[in-house]
Every structure is written in structure tokens, then in C-alpha cells.
Amino acid sequence: MNKDTNRGSIRPELFQKIDRSNHVFEKIERARLTAWQDIRYRLVSNKLAMTGFYIMCVVLLFAIFAPIISPNDHFTNDLPNSNQAPSWAHLFGTDDLGRDMFERTWKGAQISLFVGFAAALIDLIIGIIYGGIMGYYGGKVDEVMNRFAEIIYAIPHLLVTILLLVVMEPSLTTIIVAMSITGWINMAWIVRGQIMQLKNQEYALASKALGAGAMRIIFRHLIPNAMGPILVTLTLTVPSAIFTEAFLSFLGLGVQSPVASWGTMINDGVKSMTLYPWRLMFPAFFLSLMMFAFNVFGDGLRDAFDPKLKK
Amino acid sequence: MLVSLFFLVTTTFVLMNAIPGSPLQSEKATSEAVQKNLEAYYGLDKPMIEQYGIYLQNLVQGDLGISMKKKFQAVDKIIKESFPYSLKLGIASVITSIVVGCLLGILAAMHHRKFLDNFAMVIAVIGLSIPSLVMAPLLQYSLAVKIRAFEVAGLNGPLDYVLPTIALSAASIAFIARLIRSTMIEVLNSDFIKTAKAKGLAGHLIVWRHALRNSMLPVVTFLGYLTAGVITGSVVIEKIFAIPGLGKFFVQSVSDRDYPLIMGITIFYAVLLMVCRFLADIAYVLVDPRMRAGGKGK
Numbered sequence: 199m200n201k202d203t204n205r206g207s208i209r210p211e212l213f214q215k216i217d218r219s220n221h222v223f224e225k226i227e228r229a230r231l232t233a234w235q236d237i238r239y240r241l242v243s244n245k246l247a248m249t250g251f252y253i254m255c256v257v258l259l260f261a262i263f264a265p266i267i268s269p270n271d272h273f274t275n276d277l278p279n280s281n282q283a284p285s286w287a288h289l290f291g292t293d294d295l296g297r298d299m300f301e302r303t304w305k306g307a308q309i310s311l312f313v314g315f316a317a318a319l320i321d322l323i324i325g326i327i328y329g330g331i332m333g334y335y336g337g338k339v340d341e342v343m344n345r346f347a348e349i350i351y352a353i354p355h356l357l358v359t360i361l362l363l364v365v366m367e368p369s370l371t372t373i374i375v376a377m378s379i380t381g382w383i384n385m386a387w388i389v390r391g392q393i394m395q396l397k398n399q400e401y402a403l404a405s406k407a408l409g410a411g412a413m414r415i416i417f418r419h420l421i422p423n424a425m426g427p428i429l430v431t432l433t434l435t436v437p438s439a440i441f442t443e444a445f446l447s448f449l450g451l452g453v454q455s456p457v458a459s460w461g462t463m464i465n466d467g468v469k470s471m472t473l474y475p476w477r478l479m480f481p482a483f484f485l486s487l488m489m490f491a492f493n494v495f496g497d498g499l500r501d502a503f504d505p506k507l508k509k
Numbered sequence: 510m511l512v513s514l515f516f517l518v519t520t521t522f523v524l525m526n527a528i529p530g531s532p533l534q535s536e537k538a539t540s541e542a543v544q545k546n547l548e549a550y551y552g553l554d555k556p557m558i559e560q561y562g563i564y565l566q567n568l569v570q571g572d573l574g575i576s577m578k579k580k581f582q583a584v585d586k587i588i589k590e591s592f593p594y595s596l597k598l599g600i601a602s603v604i605t606s607i608v609v610g611c612l613l614g615i616l617a618a619m620h621h622r623k624f625l626d627n628f629a630m631v632i633a634v635i636g637l638s639i640p641s642l643v644m645a646p647l648l649q650y651s652l653a654v655k656i657r658a659f660e661v662a663g664l665n666g667p668l669d670y671v672l673p674t675i676a677l678s679a680a681s682i683a684f685i686a687r688l689i690r691s692t693m694i695e696v697l698n699s700d701f702i703k704t705a706k707a708k709g710l711a712g713h714l715i716v717w718r719h720a721l722r723n724s725m726l727p728v729v730t731f732l733g734y735l736t737a738g739v740i741t742g743s744v745v746i747e748k749i750f751a752i753p754g755l756g757k758f759f760v761q762s763v764s765d766r767d768y769p770l771i772m773g774i775t776i777f778y779a780v781l782l783m784v785c786r787f788l789a790d791i792a793y794v795l796v797d798p799r800m801r802a803g804g805k806g807k
Contacts, residue, residue: 349512349513350516358520360775361771444642445741445745449763449764450760450764464642464646471646472650472654482643482646486638486640487638490634490635493634493637494634
């Protein structure tokens with residue numbers, strides 16, 4: 199016993215060589231997440247936001263496929279069957295010209311969603327370019343461009359949109375254009391703020407030192423890093439665009455008959471609400487549902503991007 | 510502010526003049542002499558620049574021109590007659606939004622992450638999601654047509670204000686509630702609240718006297734936008750509830766293509782909004798003592 203603890207008794211055969219090839223040093227038990235994985239994880243674990251996401255998906259699928267599958271046609275008038283209550287033949291009933299409401303609701307969804315996404319996309323493009331340039335160059339350029347944006351912003355945007363629509367021929371394109379004329383400013387300011395924060399970071403400087411031009415730095419390096427707030431703004435722009443379109447259609451400035459959006463259908467529905475409530479209820483319900491879904495999802499996305507809320 | 514206004518006036522003027530065809534054209538054939546007289550009456554026979562100059566001049570004096578469809582009524586007279594309805598409704602709605610919104614927000618913040626908080630926030634999200642043009646007919650249908658608790662339309666007694674006000678305020682209530690809740694939660698965790706608690710101040714006193722004042726700040730900034738929301742909302746609400754307010758005339762003028770009226774109301778709305786935003790800025794300074802001393806930064 200005593201001998202063994204002795205130094206002299208440590209013999210080489212007592213030692214064993216450990217196979218180091220499979221050994222993990224300083225193993226981190228919790229899965230390491232990249233920033234995007236972390237955000238996704240937090241978004242997925244937010245039940246309300248995911249509910250919104252699934253609602254969006256389902257409505258989107260219906261908007262795309264329901265008009266194709268449904269046997270009824272949304273343009274065909276069927277006067278003997280006008281103002282029918284919901285039944286198996288017409289799931290959502292029919293309107294005053296006997297057109298199938300199920301079909302029209304989903305066609306309307308297509309229009310409303312298209313306007314919402316298109317307007318948001320145009321806002322995104324203009325906003326990123328304008329805001330990117332504003333934020334990156336700063337100084338005089340920023341001052342002039344910012345003042346211009348402020349002037350436009352001070353004018354109530356709905357009034358401008360209405361004025362433009364009074365002047366232009368009402369159509370889907372003009373609605374989107376009219377909405378985008380004032381809609382991009384918010385996005386531009388978000389992008390500007392982000393770029394101003396990011397442009398002094400080392401990687402931007404490194405890129406500059408390597409001879410990259412301003413455009414390359416803005417669009418390849420800065421914008422991708424500012425994607426979080428941009429995405430959030432984008433998600434929250436879509437419902438407001440859908441709402442604006444519904445509002446304009448409600449005033450009779452939106453898409454023209456026989457094409458219908460949720461806004462025009464609600465407008466028609468209000469007139470006959472006392473007698474044929476289903477003509478109001480279905481488009482109104484889906485409009486609200488979609489707004490709800492987008493708002494909830496946008497909130498969830500914002501929370502997911504906000505590191506302060508990390509638990 | 511004035512630059513924006515000038516910009517708006519000019520844009521409106523250019524847009525209105527860019528429309529092909531004369532606004533005086535109608536389906537009925539009019540003789541050349543009548544047409545000439547009408548053009549002279551509206552000053553349309555003068556060159557564009559001169560028309561613009563006259564319009565600006567009149568505008569400064571508060572003269573907005575003459576409606577083309579409403580039997581030659583002056584635009585400012587139409588505005589003067591219809592605006593009180595909108596104003597009353599608007600004020601009722603702003604007060605409701607602030608009071609109810611604040612109460613909901615405070616309630617949610619005080620019971621942070623408990624049932625009441627979730628409940629209030631779900632209500633808020635729903636309020637945000639249901640646009641006024643859906644909310645108004647639904648209220649009308651359920652409470653006026655089915656139950657007959659209220660008049661379907663019109664604005665004659667004080668009870669008639671209930672439905673339009675609810676429909677008009679829903680979105681801003683939700684917005685204010687969320688705003689108050691998030692700032693309130695932050696404020697309630699700050700040091701001076703802890704001091705107040707340590708002094709042994711009662712819970713409601715802390716909330717009302719210390720926390721609320723600090724949480725009100727973002728709401729004050731929001732006030733300018735609230736008026737914008739109320740204006741756009743009132744356009745819809747007045748149409749649905751058949752209230753003879755400014756919004757209704759605006760819709761009518763848009764569908765009639767009554768250009769002087771559209772221009773007049775647009776400019777009136779714009780001025781109203783800018784004044785409200787300006788007042789909100791002043792109120793901000795009044796509420797926040799920190800703004801008074803430094804006067805720098807937001």
C-alpha cells in the first residue's frame with residue numbers, strides 16, 4: 199500500500215491513453231443558437247403569434263385555391279337566386295345579383311391581400327433606398343432628404359391618397375401607387391435610424407477600407423443587419439395597407455365592380471345589412487380576422503427581435 | 510408647418526386642374542353663353558397662374574370658393590354648418606379613447622402577466638383588428654336593429670352619440686391601452702416608484718400621482734395622430750350613421766367630384782391636423798417638466 203503511493207511506484211502501464219478525437223471540451227449543454235435561430239425559436243414559442251401565422255396561412259391558401267375549386271363563378275349573375283341565405287349550394291349565400299358570396303369573399307381576399315402585400319413591398323423598396331442613403335451619407339444629404347420627407351409626412355396621408363384617386367382612374371394599380379406615395383416614409387425613417395447606428399461598426403469600416411463603394415456597403419452589409427426592424431415594420435404595414443384599401447373601396451374609390459375587394463363587399467353589405475346580414479358578415483369577419491392575424495404576428499415578431507424581452 | 514400647408518395647397522390645386530375636362534360639363538347641353546358665364550363665375554376663364562394667385566389670396570382671407578354641385582353654396586359655409594357635428598363627435602371620441610384607454614392600460618400594467626393583463630391586451634388587439642368600417646355596422650346591427658337599444662342613425666339626443674363614439678374610439682382605445690401599459694410597466698420598475706413605495710405610500714396614490722403622469726408622455730405625443738385617426742374614422746362613421754357632419758360631405762364631394770368642396774375640406778382637415786399636432790407638441794412640454802429646462806431633444 200505504502201509502496202504504491204510512492205512516487206517511484208508510478209509505472210507507465212498504469213496510465214491509459216485517452217482517445218481525444220471524440221472528446222468535447224467545455225461542452226455547452228444548452229444548444230447554441232445563431233441570432234436567427236434564436237429569433238425563430240422565440241417566435242415559435244409565442245403561441246399567440248403562431249396562431250396569427252397559421253390563420254394567415256389558412257386564409258392565404260383559401261384565397262388562392264377556393265375560387266379554383268368552387269363550382270360557382272363570381273362574375274356570373276344569377277338573378278333568380280339573388281340574396282340567398284347561406285346554404286350548401288352557396289356556403290356564404292349570394293349577393294343582390296345572385297353571385298356566390300363564398301367565391302366573392304375569396305376573390306375579394308385575393309384583391310385585398312394583393313394590395314396589402316404590393317403596397318408593403320413598394321414601401322419597402324423605396325424606404326430602404328431612401329432611408330439607406332439618408333442614413334449612410336448623413337450631414338447635408340440627410341438634412342435635405344429628411345426635411346422633404348417631413349413635409350410630405352405632415353400632410354395627412356389619407357387625404358393625399360383620396361385626392362390622387364379622385365384625379366386618377368380608379369384601378370388596382372392606382373390604388374397601390376396612391377398608397378405608396380406617402381406610405382414609404384415610415385419605412386425610410388426606420389431604415390435611416392438603423393443605418394445610422396450600424397454605419398460606424400467595424401465591419402462597415404473594414405469593407406470601406408477594402409474599397410467597397412457606398413452602395414455595396416449599404417445594401418450588402420448594412421441592410422441585412424438591419425433586417426429585424428425592417429421585417430417588423432413590413433409585417434405591420436400589410437394590415438394597415440389592407441385597411442386603407444378597404445377604407446378607399448368603402449368610399450367608392452377602390453376597385454370598381456365587378457371586381458370586388460373586402461372593402462367594396464362590406465360597403466355593399468352595409469346597405470342591405472338589415473335584410474341580408476350575411477352579405478356583410480362574411481367579408482367583415484375575414485377582414486377583421488386577417489387584420490388580427492397580421493397584428494398579432496407582427497407583435498410577436500417584434501417581441502422576438504427585442505433582446506430586452508429575452509427570458 | 511406652413512411649408513407643408515403650402516405644398517398641400519399647391520399640389521391640390523395642380524391635381525384638380527390636371528383633370529381632363531371642365532368640372533362644369535354636364536349631361537345637359539348648355540348654350541355657349543351660359544357656359545361662358547359659368548366659367549367667368551368660377552374664374553375659370555383666366556389663365557392658370559392667375560387662378561392660382563386668386564385662390565391663394567382668397568384662402569388667406571378664409572374664403573374657400575363656391576361649391577359646384579351644392580347649389581352655389583360657399584364652401585366655408587358648408588364647413589361651418591357641418592363641422593359642429595363632427596367636432597362634438599370627435600371630442601366625445603377623443604375623451605372616451607383617452608379615459609378608457611388609460612384605464613385599460615393601467616389595469617393591465619398593475620396586474621402585469623396576470624389574468625387581467627392578458628384579458629385587457631386581448632381586448633386591445635381585437636379592438637385594433639376590427640376596422641371602424643366593420644365595427645360600426647356590427648354595432649348598428651346588433652344594438653340598434655336587433656335589440657333596438659339605440660337609434661339606428663342620426664344625431665338628435667345624447668344617446669345617439671353612444672354607438673358612433675364607440676365605433677370611432679375602438680382603435681384608439683386599444684392603441685392607448687397598449688401604449689400606457691408598456692410605459693407604465695417600465696415606470697413602475699423605476700427607482701422613484703420604489704422610493705414612493707418605501708415611504709409607505711398607498712398603492713393607488715403611487716399609480717395615480719407618480720406613475721400615471723410619467724406614463725402619459727407617449728400618449729400626449731400620440732394625440733396629434735389620434736385626431737388624424739378620428740378624422741379618417743369620422744368619414745366612415747358619419748356615412749354609416751348618417752350624421753350630417755363634415756366627413757359625410759367629404760364623401761359626397763368625392764363621389765360628386767365637386768372640386769372646390771374637395772379642396773376646401775382637404776385644406777380644412779390638413780389645417781386642423783397640423784394645429785392639433787402643434788397643440789400636442791405644446792402639451793408635451795407642459796406635461797414634461799424636463800422639456801422646459803433643456804428644451805433639447807425628444
